[in-house]
Amino acid sequence: MDSNTERSSNAQRGFRVQAPLVDSVSCYCKVDASLKTVAGARKFVPGSKLCIQPDINPNAHRGKNLRREKTRIQPPLLPGLPDDLAIACLIRVPRVEHRKLRLVCKRWYRLLAGNFFYSLRKSLGMAEEWVYVIKRERDGRISWHAFDPTYQLWQPLPPVPGEYSAALGFGCAVLSGCHLYLFGGKDPLKGSMRRVIFYSARTNKWHRAPDMLRKRHFFGSCVINNCLYVAGGECDGTQRTLRSAEIYDPNKNRWSFISDMSTAMVPFMGLFMKECGS
Secondary structure (H helix, E strand, O other): OOOOHHHHHHHHHOOOOEEEEEEOOOEEOOOOOOOOOHHHHHHOOOOOOOOOOOOOOOOOOHHHHHHHHHHHOOOOOOOOOOOHHHHHHHHHHHHHHHHHHHHOOOOHHHHHHHHHHHHHHHOOOOOOEEEEEEEEEOOOOEEEEEEEOOOOOEEEEOOOOOOHOOOOOOEEEEEEOEEEEEEEEEOOOOOOOOOEEEEOOOOOEEEEEEEOOOEEOOEEEEEOOOOEEEEEOOOOOOOOEEOOOEEEEOOOEEEEEOOOOOOOOOOOOOOOOOOOOO
């Protein structure tokens, strides 16, 4: 019996003839199972077509490709100039105008908020140092202002978060060259605090940092090797004066206790003597 006669007899009996899984044109299901994308399969089976194969996902790298496309079509920092020349122009803009530069577009904001821009200015001798001053108003609230000695201009900082608006006995320090930290202190209503916040000169915003390990106010503090040291002070409760001390490492973003002082001291100031190393 020939094949045509056999097919017709099977059809008459109600049997369904199964089509072959792989026809004369190569199919992806013959490719190694470790190839998860159509692109990977096509390298080994040129001219092949896609069959129903759940292990092969044609859209596996679609997200990556879209991100690459967005990167490719990203507008230049300055129209008509490559980005390296645009950056060479932007780093020469005086610091007093940087607040306006951040408002131009997202790319400029990200550039000025990152480490590269100001590191490049510093390496080329273009860094401008400002003086930051705290002022307490008649109603007891505090505000911060920055003074530009080059252009003799004062700049107000954004308002401090509410918990520090009327705080007393808190510490101030600068870490990483551009972060102004406020830590500890006493809220007139809630008492001693562990709260830590910092102002970023690059984003012109206040941010939260990890709280200190102990509540304290009117304590001593200093910066050594870009780490913040806090010791002594007072806190609310039975043990008012403190001997404990702690250190904050911005690279680890963590506070740790260090050895206690031999005597509780309050209030006092902290300083760093290079010759003594402490």
